[in-house]
């Protein structure tokens with residue numbers, strides 16, 4: 001009987017011990033943090049593809065873009081009179097680079113700044129600005145600057161003889177100066193456009209064609225021929241306007257127009273010396289184109 005009693009006891013004790021051991025094992029396990037070893041996501045081992053495998057190369061997307069940046073110039077900074085710095089921004093990855101290059105100059109129109117010079121602006125996108133100054137020039141000779149249109153102030157300088165001496169001998173022979181000339185010192189071609197002649201000191205202008213042989217002595221008449229333009233019609237104010245032929249009165253720059261002249265003079269009973277008998281008025285201007 002005792003055995004039978006003990007057996008259950010023994011069994012119970014074993015069962016309790018078993019339970020206890022289970023309990024303690026559980027308690028032990030819960031008291032330690034055990035981090036499970038993580039499995040590698042992929043094998044480091046190179047995989048040798050067989051000949052039948054299709055090899056697919058997978059490269060992260062970002063690296064494709066970086067192999068060639070897509071740069072756009074975003075700003076410029078002038079460095080000096082010839083160069084600027086360009087800031088380049090990659091529109092894909094945001095990379096920034098700077099490069100140095102020469103200015104790309106755009107020119108403004110020429111603007112006159114004086115009677116002799118014009119100026120234009122040279123500007124670059126970087127903000128660099130400089131000015132170029134040059135002389136006006138007039139290759140087509142229209143007195144306007146070919147570049148800026150400025151009306152050029154031409155130096156007009158024409159010298160006309162102060163006197164055209166006339167000497168008359170006792171026998172009525174007239175002598176004139178051989179070296180009379182109109183000198184054009186201007187930069188452009190000039191032309192004598194008008195000449196008129198007035199009698200002075202009691203002298204009357206008469207037609208050059210007048211026959212003086214029949215005129216009274218001391219009647220103080222004079223007719224003039226100047227480069228084939230002669231006194232013809234005489235106005236009431238004792239003035240003759242010469243009829244000029246244009247091409248004969250054009251004078252190129254830095255050259256001169258010789259003046260040949262002759263006079264018909266009425267006879268005098270006394271010698272005349274140093275007397276102004278005529279006044280000649282010359283109108284000279286730029287020659288037409």
Ligand SMILES: [Zn+2]
Nearest residue numbers: 069090093095
């Ligand atoms: Zn990039």
Ligand SMILES: [Zn+2]
Nearest residue numbers: 084103124126
């Ligand atoms: Zn620049």
Ligand SMILES: [Zn+2]
Nearest residue numbers: 118136145148
């Ligand atoms: Zn100009």
